[in-house]
Amino acid sequence: MIIHINSYPGVGKLTIAKALTVKLGARILDNHSVYNVAFALTDFKSDAFYDTVRAVRAIAYQRVTQLPPNVPVILTNAHAQDSKWGNECWDAAIELAKSCGRQHVVVLLDCSREENARRIRGLDREEMRKPRDPGMFRQGPTDRVLIERGANALLRLDVTDLTAEYAADHIATWLQTISAKA
Template structure:
């Protein structure tokens, strides 16, 4: 059974950095959310601090769906994937995006493992101000980051394989190792459940 890991967290938490570490541990391909966003964001006069136009995320959602459809159609049954998503609790668009990943995993008969990456406000503000983020069309607005930390929560959808991990004081490699251990347990549990299920 293949594995689909979804790393969820606010901008700056280190989703892609952790994904790269995790990818080498579980032999997974990384599909970062900016793969979907950047083809659209590159067309805009975006400085990383001003609000984006209303409706722009509907276009990135279409790109995401196309990529997920291709994965479900053409990837090998044993292929593992790591996705990233800046999901916010209570946000309809975040929930719809989460649903896209869940459905792609179902279509691929993959074990789906959602992971919430949490980080303290001050550390998150420090990370988001990195100039390297702007080179990848990522937000660098510290005020927005602080407001988000104070007023919102990372998307928290009940799932049997869900994991919440505070990465404030852990290195990317340490975080990836903890996620790897959780993924292995979830995969083994899914295999055991499959083997014990009566044939149809």
């Protein structure tokens, strides 16, 4: 299956994905593994930036199609419904799952605004070229709505008070129930 973790920047996608990888024997394709080439070599949000992300993503997705079908793949993203780019990327992930004959399961992570603001300011994020602005997705009284469409199964999980290990355990248990039904 393709396990697609979507959440606001700073919620803990990669940290939880790493813990989940150990439990599932999965591979992670973190959004920054794809984006960092574009961040390093182009101007953010330029045509060259988007072209670079598309090219790197195409190579990465081609490799995913070559993995054995019993190896789960975890994708991480921060895509909102009101973003043309986010929807383009989301559609590519749905198409990836279809082309591999895998389920596209979506995990939407959330946490309180206060905790999200604390996490996103972490200095380790800067080293990885990750955004550190708490207002990036969470502006004003409402949050941008995260994409969840096209999922064969959907889990919403508030990780405000959860460790990454506990969240990964919860997701792994949920994934087992999905596998049992298939």
